[in-house]
Amino acid sequence: MGGQVSAEADAEIEGERKWVFISHDPLSLDELMKMVSDPACGAITTFSGTTRDNFEGKKVLRLEYEAYEPMALKEMDRILQEVLEGACGKGVRRVACAHRLGVVPLAEASVLIAVASEHRPEGFAACRYIIDTLKAKVPIWKKEIYADGETWKANKEWDPTHS
Template sequence: MASDELPVAAAATEEEDLVEILDEGSGRLDIARYVDHVRDLAAGAIATFEGTTRDSFEGRRVVELRYEAYGAMARRRLAAILREARAAHSLRRLAVAHRLGTVPAGEASVFVAASAVHRADAMEACRYVIDEVKASVPIWKKEVYDDGEVWKENREFLDRTTTDGTTASSPAPATRPAKGGGCCGRKVRVNES
């Protein structure tokens, strides 16, 4: 190595990626811990996504969201999503966390962090991870209003469901089409009480 060259640290491996599902009663997501986990001296960018409970939907006041999951399968799928993101992008470190149980308005329910040498890889990986979480991880959401509640099904999941009810495989991260529009128009009411 020439005297003016600095050694480059190796990127974290998938075993070092952080996948966390917090059971009900575990408290809030520790955003600073996830960002610190992906921090890397060789990274020029850290991209994050924080999904929060909004206080209204289609004119109704949202009190909270309630999440349920098939825990073991959800953890396996989250780890697989991070592997897919790693395969498609030049990344340093990754973290994904999701809360279960009750998440009041204003609090975070899901968090994704990705670090990379260049911002495009970090940002694209972050978007890929959250889109895949919504489309393929067995976590279900009930939106609770001050006047009722509704189970929600993500449009990303519906876009992948075939006419016979089976789920199509996920698109390759590098060829994934950009989605237009906001998330609100993509929600479907499943069961209203």
């Protein structure tokens, strides 16, 4: 991701309907929103998953993500295709998802989703479907670094038997 979307990039993405990114750099919701912008849509719905400073009563210092990137990108692309094919209603026209790997400091985004839809209900449904399915099926693992020295939090949603 990184950097602003230029006029040339806007012309290149015209006609595209989905974008998937994995990055070691900070993510930009503004960039995703520009990518999915569509004058035929009445809503751009977004989701931003950020690093919070606590979890289940423990102080969190940061998150660390790792992934098998080729498979993660393939699965993320498949999830977005399901959304475009009607998994959340017929009004979704464009969708983008970005996931950050490596160290994600407090208050920074680890996952961003932007959905352009004809109406807001299918946009909200698409964001929920994407994040829930991403957590369940995409091989991206999170390590939470706690102030008390503990470091690993199992991904409760991920099912390794699901492909």
